[in-house]
Amino acid sequence: xxxxxxxxxxxxxxxxxxxxxxxxxxxxxxxxxxxxxxxxxxxxxxxxxxxxxxxxxxxxxxxxxxxxxxxxxxxxxxxxxxxxxxxxxxxxxxxxxxxxxxxxxxxxxxxxxxxxxxxxxxxxxxxxxxxxxxxxxxxxxxxxxxxxxxxxxxxxxxxxxxxxxxxxxxxxxxxxxxxxxxxxxxxxxxxxxxxxxxxxxxxxxxxxxxxxxxxxxxxxxxxxxxxxxxxxxxxxxxxxxxxxxxxxxxxxxxxxxxxxxxxxxxxxxxxxxxxxxxxxxxxxxxxxxxxxxxxxxxxxxxxxxxxxxxxxxxxxxxxxxxxxxxxxxxxxxxxxxxxxxxxxxxxxxxxxxxxxxxxxxxxxxxxxxxxxxxxxxxxxxxxxxxxxxxxxxxxxxxxxxxxxxxxxxxxxxxxxxxxxxxxxxxxxxxxxxxxxxxxxxxxxxxxxxxxxxxxxxxxxxxxxxxxxxxxxxxxxxxxxxxxxx
Amino acid sequence: xxxxxxxxxxxxxxxxxxxxxxxxxxxxxxxxxxxxxxxxxxxxxxxxxxxxxxxxxxxxxxxxxxxxxxxxxxxxxxxxxxxxxxxxxxxxxxxxxxxxxxxxxxxxxxxxxxxxxxxxxxxxxxxxxxxxxxxxxxxxxxxxxxxxxxxxxxxxxxxxxxxxxxxxxxxxxxxxxxxxxxxxxxxxxxxxxxxxxxxxxxxxxxxxxxxxxxxxxxxxxxxxxxxxxxxxxxxxxxxxxxxxxxxxxxxxxxxxxxxxxxxxxxxxxxxxxxxxxxxxxxxxxxxxxxxxxxxxxxxxxxxxxxxxxxxxxxxxxxxxxxxxxxxxxxxxxxxxxxxxxxxxxxxxxxxxxxxxxxxxxxxxxxxxxxxxxxxxxxxxxxxxxxxxxxxxxxxxxxxxxxxxxxxxxxxxxxxxxxxxxxxxxxxxxxxxxxxxxxxxxxxxxxxxxxxxxxxxxxxxxxxxxxxxxxxxxxxxxxxxxxxxx
Numbered sequence: 001x002x003x004x005x006x007x008x009x010x011x012x013x014x015x016x017x018x019x020x021x022x023x024x025x026x027x028x029x030x031x032x033x034x035x036x037x038x039x040x041x042x043x044x045x046x047x048x049x050x051x052x053x054x055x056x057x058x059x060x061x062x063x064x065x066x067x068x069x070x071x072x073x074x075x076x077x078x079x080x081x082x083x084x085x086x087x088x089x090x091x092x093x094x095x096x097x098x099x100x101x102x103x104x105x106x107x108x109x110x111x112x113x114x115x116x117x118x119x120x121x122x123x124x125x126x127x128x129x130x131x132x133x134x135x136x137x138x139x140x141x142x143x144x145x146x147x148x149x150x151x152x153x154x155x156x157x158x159x160x161x162x163x164x165x166x167x168x169x170x171x172x173x174x175x176x177x178x179x180x181x182x183x184x185x186x187x188x189x190x191x192x193x194x195x196x197x198x199x200x201x202x203x204x205x206x207x208x209x210x211x212x213x214x215x216x217x218x219x220x221x222x223x224x225x226x227x228x229x230x231x232x233x234x235x236x237x238x239x240x241x242x243x244x245x246x247x248x249x250x251x252x253x254x255x256x257x258x259x260x261x262x263x264x265x266x267x268x269x270x271x272x273x274x275x276x277x278x279x280x281x282x283x284x285x286x287x288x289x290x291x292x293x294x295x296x297x298x299x300x301x302x303x304x305x306x307x308x309x310x311x312x313x314x315x316x317x318x319x320x321x322x323x324x325x326x327x328x329x330x331x332x333x334x335x336x337x338x339x340x341x342x343x344x345x346x347x348x349x350x351x352x353x354x355x356x357x358x359x360x361x362x363x364x365x366x367x368x369x370x371x372x373x374x375x376x377x378x379x380x381x382x383x384x385x386x387x388x389x390x391x392x393x394x395x396x397x398x399x400x401x402x403x404x405x406x407x408x409x410x411x412x413x414x415x416x417x418x419x420x421x422x423x424x425x426x427x428x429x430x431x432x433x434x435x436x437x438x439x440x441x442x443x444x445x446x447x448x449x450x451x452x453x454x455x456x457x458x459x460x461x462x463x464x465x466x467x468x469x470x471x472x473x474x475x476x477x478x479x480x481x482x483x484x485x
Numbered sequence: 486x487x488x489x490x491x492x493x494x495x496x497x498x499x500x501x502x503x504x505x506x507x508x509x510x511x512x513x514x515x516x517x518x519x520x521x522x523x524x525x526x527x528x529x530x531x532x533x534x535x536x537x538x539x540x541x542x543x544x545x546x547x548x549x550x551x552x553x554x555x556x557x558x559x560x561x562x563x564x565x566x567x568x569x570x571x572x573x574x575x576x577x578x579x580x581x582x583x584x585x586x587x588x589x590x591x592x593x594x595x596x597x598x599x600x601x602x603x604x605x606x607x608x609x610x611x612x613x614x615x616x617x618x619x620x621x622x623x624x625x626x627x628x629x630x631x632x633x634x635x636x637x638x639x640x641x642x643x644x645x646x647x648x649x650x651x652x653x654x655x656x657x658x659x660x661x662x663x664x665x666x667x668x669x670x671x672x673x674x675x676x677x678x679x680x681x682x683x684x685x686x687x688x689x690x691x692x693x694x695x696x697x698x699x700x701x702x703x704x705x706x707x708x709x710x711x712x713x714x715x716x717x718x719x720x721x722x723x724x725x726x727x728x729x730x731x732x733x734x735x736x737x738x739x740x741x742x743x744x745x746x747x748x749x750x751x752x753x754x755x756x757x758x759x760x761x762x763x764x765x766x767x768x769x770x771x772x773x774x775x776x777x778x779x780x781x782x783x784x785x786x787x788x789x790x791x792x793x794x795x796x797x798x799x800x801x802x803x804x805x806x807x808x809x810x811x812x813x814x815x816x817x818x819x820x821x822x823x824x825x826x827x828x829x830x831x832x833x834x835x836x837x838x839x840x841x842x843x844x845x846x847x848x849x850x851x852x853x854x855x856x857x858x859x860x861x862x863x864x865x866x867x868x869x870x871x872x873x874x875x876x877x878x879x880x881x882x883x884x885x886x887x888x889x890x891x892x893x894x895x896x897x898x899x900x901x902x903x904x905x906x907x908x909x910x911x912x913x914x915x916x917x918x919x920x921x922x923x924x925x926x927x928x929x930x931x932x933x934x935x936x937x938x939x940x941x942x943x944x945x946x947x948x949x950x951x952x953x954x955x956x957x958x959x960x961x962x963x964x965x966x967x968x969x970x
Binding site: 003005009013015022031032034039040047057061065072086087088097099101112114118122136150160164174188196302329330334336341350353359362363369370372431 | 660675787826
């Protein structure tokens with residue numbers, strides 16, 4: 001493909017994207033209708049010998065790929081958590097894509113490192129993080145990661161190395177190290193344990209505490225483990241759990257850890273963290289205690305934060321803990337600038353190379369401004385209040401937990417149905433809902449209770465979309481109840 | 486930004502990219518001229534309260550970011566290894582960018598998983614890997630990763646879990662586990678050790694073996710370690726080392742490991758692996774023995790393979806070893822399709838979410854075809870032969886190792902200069918070269934010998950670019966020699 005063919009094909013791609021968001025997406029089913037194994041039979045089993053014309057490639061994109069997409073940007077996508085898309089971020093990533101740089105050190109492209117230093121501080125300010133976490137502090141700082149899983153894994157590695165250094169006189173056996181999570185921590189905690197070969201202990205939470213981890217539970221576990229010769233070294237706490245949007249009791253956790261200063265507190269706020277841009281969420285999300293106690297903090301702008309995947313932000317209170325754990329500088333990576341103290345971001349993450357992701361975050365922060373981010377978050381929260389009100393008024397459905405920001409957790413709970421029949425009923429309801437092309441929700445269980453999650457977050461979702469999803473749930477609920485009789 | 490503003494700004498971005506590659510890049514210095522800390526003073530210290538017009542953002546991109554770029558796609562960029570860019574891959578990633586999906590399971594977007602299954606097989610065929618590594622085998626298979634570091638880390642985790650399972654009767658203490666690399670293995674080996682908290686032993690290589698790891702060295706180390714109660718469980722061998730493009734002795738390594746079948750052989754061919762598309766490289770790169778012996782194999786299409794960063798391909802002989810090590814499936818991630826056996830790629834990598842990267846690889850494989858890839862590789866190898874011939878003819882320079890594919894490792898070695906003065910001389914030469922805006926090379930050391938690497942790989946590099954870089958080296962060499970006198 002030569003330059004002029006690219007110019008033409010690129011503009012056609014831009015038109016396609018514009019048309020998709022201008023309305024084409026609304027007429028598509030939110031869920032793909034294809035069955036597993038649909039694509040391989042439609043494609044040759046080897047690459048072509050000779051290069052193909054680009055028109056044949058885009059034709060296949062439209063014919064073969066588009067029908068196999070789940071439309072996460074569809075206004076009626078309410079499964080999992082949202083995955084963001086904005087024109088500003090698409091353009092930022094397009095520019096970044098055109099000037100690939102592996103980004104492992106400052107000289108790879110000074111702009112990539114320096115813009116990341118700046119926009120991580122902008123993002124920290126947007127979210128009202130304590131200045132201790134700014135790159136400008138010279139002590140703490142932030143870097144972009146691929147996902148919250150990566151961010152948590154990095155935090156655990158830093159925590160482990162800090163713990164080993166603190167206990168150099170009595171070096172822990174790796175087999176005795178323990179990662180703490182709660183039973184509501186995202187599976188990223190278990191995965192970090194699997195990757196690192198370390199034990200994970202999931203601390204219990206109670207329904208009456210809103211599925212939040214309490215300080216007392218943590219203190220008791222720490223005492224038990226230490227008495228048994230185990231060495232807990234990190235807690236992955238959560239602000240906005242996946243299952244129900246719960247917020248762990250940060251003040252209690254912080255106070256509990258005061259007598260265990262060798263235990264690192266990582267806070268995973270992958271989804272809810274972005275809402276900290278709105279001051280009215282600060283009490284619910286316990287910002288003051290986060291700022292006081294946490295060692296590291298992660299939120300994903302690529303979830304609810306208007307930046308296309310991937311864009312996970314990780315901040316640490318002590319950057320040395322991170323770089324000590326991750327710094328490798330062989331001769332071929334040495335540079336005069338790195339030797340002189342320029343940030344080499346390879347030492348802030350797991351891999352060596354990294355994409356120039358700060359560009360899309362910069363474009364989005366500038367394009368929307370603080371006001372634009374707040375408006376976006378408030379729009380989704382308001383819609384969720386509307387949805388929750390519909391559930392509350394309904395005779396068939398109930399909220400299992402209080403709505404959290406833009407997430408509702410519901411179940412079918414009609415009068416005159418025995419409590420022990422509800423899980424079966426809701427499993428049947430969810431099976432019916434997930435077979436529909438026009439409804440995208442996710443299941444979960446909360447301490448044994450089968451629930452259905454409704455997560456709102458697309459900027460294009462309106463009250464009409466909310467009502468349509470609500471109506472579909474009621475429609476299927478009636479079928480399930482009919483079958484029961 | 487509304488849809489029509491996006492349409493306009495998107496087309497302007499496409500024009501900018503087209504113009505950049507049409508020639509604007511050639512008139513820019515390959516290295517940025519900025520100094521560390523140039524950018525923060527030029528930007529506000531917080532995001533704007535109100536969203537800004539997009540024209541202000543792109544104006545700043547051109548004014549503030551472009552001057553801070555190292556142009557890895559510049560025809561005279563010959564540092565590190567190349568980082569690829571092609572119009573086909575840019576367009577593939579642009580389409581992918583517009584339909585963000587976190588990709589952790591099949592239902593996230595069936596097309597993303599299924600296309601990855603297909604194109605990984607296409608890529609395996611392009612590189613002549615054994616059918617055991619195809620996804621179609623149902624036993625082995627491949628997945629896209631971010632980088633070769635990630636790929637190696639994943640291989641080490643899978644190797645560790647397989648080793649633990651094989652020795653369930655005599656469970657190894659983590660402190661006794663050892664990762665093997667050679668002294669020429671990329672720093673990704675040391676980094677995997679740091680991340681996982683495991684020991685790394687770097688096996689020696691000799692200049693007379695062309696810096697390749699020999700079977701005898703490996704066998705001796707295995708015996709020593711086992712006698713000492715250590716448990717080596719993985720070897721990261723290399724096809725095309727970073728410092729000199731060396732290829733470890735795969736037949737010898739494979740034979741040595743026959744008596745240690747619990748040791749996993751991961752082959753890092755991050756750079757050189759793409760050259761396997763050309764049959765004439767198969768002997769040099771020891772393809773037959775790779776196919777016979779290796780447990781996993783990684784190459785980065787984002788280096789020399791015409792696909793924009795990031796696009797690292799990882800294949801394993803036994804997919805169960807991978808998924809057993811990495812599978813976490815909490816209730817909220819369960820799907821009917823996953824339960825029925827559809828590939829959920831979250832269990833093939835470290836994180837949960839993943840980008841839809843197969844699209845750009847598909848676009849590039851189709852756009853170039855097998856012939857296009859071969860032509861691209863042969864072009865760079867031929868240019869390196871030209872460069873090596875210039876060095877050989879020169880009275881001032883010498884090749885430290887035989888040219889490997891498109892990499893030459895050279896040093897200043899004029900007659901009448903004592904051998905022990907050469908490192909100082911070459912350090913001075915490299916310092917002068919790296920201060921020039923028009924020369925992009927990297928330093929390395931080979932068993933104590935300071936060298937300069939010249940890595941060719943941009944499709945836009947011509948013989949004229951090669952000669953210009955050669956002339957610049959000679960020019961600076963003369964200055965350094967003049968200072969010596």
